[in-house]
Amino acid sequence: KQEVTQIPAALSVPEGENLVLNCSFTDSAIYNLQWFRQDPGKGLTSLLLIQSSQREQTSGRLNASLDKSSGRSTLYIAASQPGDSATYLCAVSPGDYKLSFGAGTTVTVRA
């Protein structure tokens, strides 16, 4: 059974600091990995999707890396802003249609 762990559970940083969020998974036989953002009481917004054959993906200030063999992914957010405050979730898919999620990292960016 795939287990996804996200560390830390919560993070508070001053505006402008870079954010580093970690995700680890126990079964390296994944099809892809996604990072999502969730605002309080809301649904999930996909930020980045990395296919198993890729090492990283970038979108604006966001960069996600994937090391499938070691079962790890890292999401970097450069020059954080108060609007980046949210919960960030990592999810892996083995290619059998379902996503397995971590519990998330709750980020607070202080102005």
Next chain:
Amino acid sequence: DAGVTQSPTHLIKTRGQQVTLRCSPKSGHDTVSWYQQALGQGPQFIFQYYEEEERQRGNFPDRFSGHQFPNYSSELNVNALLLGDSALYLCASSFVDQPQHFGDGTRLSIL
């Protein structure tokens, strides 16, 4: 272009009752997945519907059932509600093996 829409947004029920949640997929999507997200946890996969059939199921009891209609919309039914069923229920839609798009969810509270 409307995204994934879910109704109702909030619902309060008592133990033992039954509930039906509804989901309309994003235009062009033919697959619907349901997830349960308890407070402070990541979403857990309930099941997925494709061509009006349940394609895959997570580790949830038979009290949880679903349906997909010819227009691809879907319902999630939960019978004999327990306090532990209190959660945010998320619907996600997709086309073939493309990334899933999530709705804002239905917040279900059991008294």
